[in-house]
Amino acid sequence: MNRYFPRVLLARQRRLSLLQQHIHAARAPAVRDASSDSSSDEEAEDLPPRGSNRNITSARSDLAVVNPSAAGSSLDLPAAAAESSLAAAESSESSKSLSLVARNVLLIASDEDHDWASKAEYLQPWSGMATEDDVIHVLENIKSPKLASRVFKWAARQEDFQHTVFTYNAYLNALVKGGHGSKARKIFDDMLYKECLPNIYTYGIVLRGLCDDAKTDAALELLQDMESKMLTPTTFIVNMLVSCLCKNGKVDAAYELYKRLSDECSLDRISYNMLTYGLCKADQIDRALAVFGEMEENAVVPSLLTYNGLLYGYCRAGRMEQAMTLLEEMIEGKKGSDVVPDMYSYNTVISGFCKARQLPTARYVLRRMIKSGCSPNVVTFNTLLDGLCLTGKLDEANAMFEYMVERNCEPTAVTYTVLITGHARALRIDKANDYFVDMLRRGVEPNVYTYTALIGGLCDANKVEDALEILKRMSSTGREPNVVTYTRVIGALCKGGQIERATKLFNDAMGSRTAKCKPDSYAYSTIVYWLCRQSKFLEAYEYFLRMVESKLVAKPHIYKAMADGLELVQETEKVERVCLEASAHGIELQQKDAPQPLNPHLPRRKARKEVFLHKWEITKRAM
16 A cells, blocks of 8 residues: 555645646736736736636646645645545536636535535635635535535635625525525625615525515515515516415415505416415405406416316315316317316316215216326226215225226225225125225235224224234234224223223323323223223223323313212212313313212112213213
């Protein structure tokens, strides 16, 4: 290894020599005598002006990384890091148009093997040489917002350099691209403090950052500030604000902004499409139609996205006749030759008819879809299968599934979950299990909803042991059961008189603080309800307190059952605690004197049991 060391030194000395020549050539205009002004134009062209872009023929020498040892520093950039940086820079198309200063500053700042303190010393030879274009080019090509901040501050400390609106725009754009919209807003305020006036592009960049961070109020305030400086918003700015407001549920503000700026700036098709879809999503179909009418008045040609938005609005509002009429016009070409319904158009209308329980019309739309040459996808069939299962038409759902497979449309986990859920609700457990087996045979991985649907059907069919087997299989495959899964099994165990197994499963799965699955109010209500039915009021009270500590609220009948049960065993303080918790959530429990036996000739223990059963039957009827 030692015999190669002199070669490394010679190569490094050659690079240093070339580097000194470049530094001398770059600094020459700053130290040239005044007498050189009288030299010929040809001699002046030999050395380009300070900071201008240079056409360098030798790529390797031009991209030489500055070594501070040439300036008397003891630091040294490793040759491997330099070579890798050079290779990366040579492969970059954008770096070929950069000046020598910009290219070297970009290479040093982008080096990942050194901290900024080391980089600052490597940048020292280029101090005072960077121009406005150099700083802009570096900020545009740098990827890290943190490094962009370093370079921006480094440039500000250079002699005879002052940031302009263009360098600020490049810096702000780097921050926004990196997801630092809030910091970009602070830099914008600093820009105003330093009396650097922003232009329309500056406002557009900062507004984009605020919109990306969903800060709608701050974006609207900045828009007002821009208008106060007599700057008219561009179409891009309007589209960005309308999209941001609609995405964050402020459709009214988006509509008001549209009405206010529609006369000041020209809106394009994107503006109308976003606003129309946002209004339809907010169930404001009439306003959406009004915007659509203004769109046609302003000679803006609607596109397929525009009509798809209206179809979505009609279906969401339940106006299926108008949705079908619009779809027929699109199929017949009455809305233009370019407006041909696509898969999204048909799926939207089919979904609307399924939600409206108009399954025959939904199937008619499917036939029109196939006839027009648009092949249905898995979303289309899943929508139809869900509608058929919800309406109890399971035989038709089975036939639709077979037709789906015949058309070579591969079913997904959602497909099988819909079918299993539908058959499990109808207690067709064998058929639900057949779909589960077919699902595994096709290599489709069941999700937590698939398992929960099958387990719920088994519990409803009083096949608790089978449900527990599926629950074990679910855990062994890495699918963590959720609170609904556990609650269904716990309820089935309690219903079958296995209250001890139910409480054990509850404590093992959801009882500890480190458990991944946390019980909800329905899970607590289930265990409290069945413990009360077993006359285990004190144990039920413990679960009730755990529910209260979790800040969960149960249904009124749970508080009533808990209070009545504790009253029977003469736990007055606990009864008061239950009543206090109920009143805190607006649930009023009627307090009465101690319950009297219905039959005074019965022993006290049997009388209490009779009173409890009597009150419990009343509570069950109220449920």
